[in-house]
Amino acid sequence: MSEWKTFYAHIRDKKKIYVLIHEKPDGDCLGTALGLSLFLKELGYEAAILHPAPIPSVYTFLPGQQHLKLWKDVLPAHALYVCVDCADWERTGYPMPENPYVINIDHHVSNVYYGNLNLVETSAAATGEIVYKMLKSSGIVIDPEVATCLYVALITDTGSFSYSNTTAESLKIGSELVMMGANIDTIRQNLYEKRPFAELLIVKLSLNNLFLAANGKIIAAAISYEEMRAYDLLDADTDGLISMLRAVEGVEVALLLKEFTPGQIKVSLRSKLTCDVNLLAQKFGGGGHPRAAGFVTSGKINEVRDAVIKLIENTF
Amino acid sequence: MSEWKTFYAHIRDKKKIYVLIHEKPDGDCLGTALGLSLFLKELGYEAAILHPAPIPSVYTFLPGQQHLKLWKDVLPAHALYVCVDCADWERTGYPMPENPYVINIDHHVSNVYYGNLNLVETSAAATGEIVYKMLKSSGIVIDPEVATCLYVALITDTGSFSYSNTTAESLKIGSELVMMGANIDTIRQNLYEKRPFAELLIVKLSLNNLFLAANGKIIAAAISYEEMRAYDLLDADTDGLISMLRAVEGVEVALLLKEFTPGQIKVSLRSKLTCDVNLLAQKFGGGGHPRAAGFVTSGKINEVRDAVIKLIENTF
Known part of the structure; x- marks a missing residue:
């Protein structure tokens, strides 16, 4: 289901991709959106993460901030939207635009399968896991910036591999992301060592x-x-x-x-x-x-x- | 260094193995000692963890409690001792017995190489990592009880993979231990959900x-x-x-x-x-x-x- 080729078939003819996140985005939502946007950028796509409200400053250390666009207008019509970590369209915080093409990537059990393509895996500990497996199956190298974003997605939703959703798979993906260059020192310093x-x-x-x-x-x-x-x-x-x-x-x-x-x-x-x-x-x-x-x-x-x-x- | 064959060469002719831990033992020390003792028991060895003071009750959920012996006497002479997570002999809390044969397994930089065999790897996040690699290299199946003990060793010394000593290797070992049956639900409930x-x-x-x-x-x-x-x-x-x-x-x-x-x-x-x-x-x-x-x-x-x-x- 979450293979790159399925996703790629849906984006191939497009140039511009809008990524949507949910209100009050957490580490899984933002890390996944930023990692995916950076990856798409490297492939020549124009990727922008549209968000109606400012994002929490704790995540501004993440690579890919240039893709974030504080967008308060009506969403462009006839565009391709990738919704990340959103169980339904309402979670994006925007009214539905005219004739959107929607790819829905999520791990919530409450997901209502609102996309033209639904990459929903409720067994994944984080949406970042789904995107990681998808990008990995492309065979294209995942660079340290993308790895850093996806590692943040993974550890924020698993409480650094301590919550009950932690699996052998989550830990394996964590290990692979560190091998790919996820900057765990910077992540630790920003997430765990700058508490107000x-x-x-x-x-x-x-x-x-x-x-x-x-x-x-x-x-x-x-x-x-x-x-x-x-x-x-x-x-x-x-x-x-x-x-x-x-x-x-x-x-x-x-x-x-x-x-x-x-x-x-x-x-x-x-x-x-x-x-x-x-x-x-x-x-x-x-x-x-x-x-x-x-x-x-x-x-x-x-x-x-x-x-x-x-x-x-x-x-x- | 930490290959099973090196370790095995030193225990082969023995029947009885005494495992020594340090005073106020933590999860790495106890998890490693219990995991190793269970593994040795399966191979037909008589393994006993001698400890001069009671161990913290938080770890009594770990498998292998039958190997723990509260031992206040002088240690047996001419015996084989495996010291776990102890930088020097003094950390065991016992006076040196007569003519001991000592295997020193530890990851502390301050280790003084006091053993007849020293399996000291200062790059390991936990002593449990050294023992895991050693047992794995034996080719003998690591059972769920041993895996549970070693997983506790790993996560207590890495703060559930959040401290700066966490590496891709630690995460990979964590993933493998979960695959081998480490009971992460029981571990979580006992370590994280029973705080006084x-x-x-x-x-x-x-x-x-x-x-x-x-x-x-x-x-x-x-x-x-x-x-x-x-x-x-x-x-x-x-x-x-x-x-x-x-x-x-x-x-x-x-x-x-x-x-x-x-x-x-x-x-x-x-x-x-x-x-x-x-x-x-x-x-x-x-x-x-x-x-x-x-x-x-x-x-x-x-x-x-x-x-x-x-x-x-x-x-x-």
Whole structure:
């Protein structure tokens, strides 16, 4: 399915390729889009990653930034779009343009196969894995810049090969990308060694207000609007915090509630073994994976917390 | 160097093999010793891991526990000893027995080549890597239990493939061990998902007492004797804390001071790029690696902190 020849058959007659990413792009989305764009550029294609909102500055160290175009207009009609890591068209953040030709590359189980070509592999730990296998099957050399981008895709979605989606295949691909010149020193320094000091402060603050339920099987932390504003944090800056909460012995579900605008609460959910937090998040119009999901709702932070905890308790 | 035939030539005529580990053994030390013992047992050898003090309970999920023998007596004379992950004999915690035959398997740069056979590879990310390559070269099948032990050795010393010692080789070995049946679900659940709640409390406490110096290039946290006692933490339980401190943007050196007995301070040091904390620790009779080292000294916790910070500032 994800062979280069299938993909190539769909792009062969084109000159210009627009790559679309999802809102609040993560390392898998951006690394894959940048790696693919760099590769296509080397083959003589004109590749541009169109994005409606600025991308998180933590990823500006990645090669291929020249392909990123902050594009707020209507998307060009009759063009070729490669959507990366997007389960449906809406995730791109753009209204559908006139008569698009869509290649959909993704690994989410919730993907709705909206493309003219769908390269969807739900068993892949990252969308970067799918693109890596595709590029490798082309026989064309993957250069160190492309390898660096794809390595970032891989390690951000697998928690540096520590999450449950890690496979022998992910590790093998990681090894091959390092052999191809992925700059793991630069990656480490930028992803793991430039954490904002405010992240420590928010951890401190959250640990002062921990909430335990169901005999310690549920743990919750909450950040109010005033605190969110005071610390000016990005979404990704609280990933470490919820992982710490989930890691505690006896905890099955960890919740992090962030009031990002007054009365609007973003709820992140992580579970260990039994609780399907994707199903839970869907009840609030959100979604994700069984072990990691989230949603946005309105209400008072403590009330939202108690309502979610009650639902979780019902699943035990 | 680490070929099976070299090792086998030294054990061939023996029946009983004593494996020695170091004090306060970590995942690399224990995973390697257990993996090797299980492998030797399958070949008909009698293998026992002698250890003078109880091992951390976090590793009791590892296969091969039946080979661990809490042994407080003098070591048997004229016996074959395989020392794992020990830079010198003293690290085993035992006085040298009469006429021992010693095989020294280690990856520390500080190794003093004290064995009759020295399988020392300082380029290996973990001692587990050396033993893996050795066992693989035997051609004998590595079973899932042995693979599980060696995978733990690998990921604990590389921080799940995130530290600077990670190589394409480490990732390739990781991939092969998963193919051989390393139980990464059990490993993840035991290593990453059973963290003591007290660890969160100690993080909270330390974050309330952060000390910054040299314009944020140095960050320090301290835990007093009373706090150490109150939380009853293992050494490994504060690894996450010092990593969090080191990860902060702008920080070059992170210090964690623990008063484990009144007036006795254990200082852990981590650095990013320029400061050789191994050299620094050596000034206090300690040691380690350029990026991670430690020592024990006596004094008042704040005075020790200030003295170390002054020395670090001199290296900038």
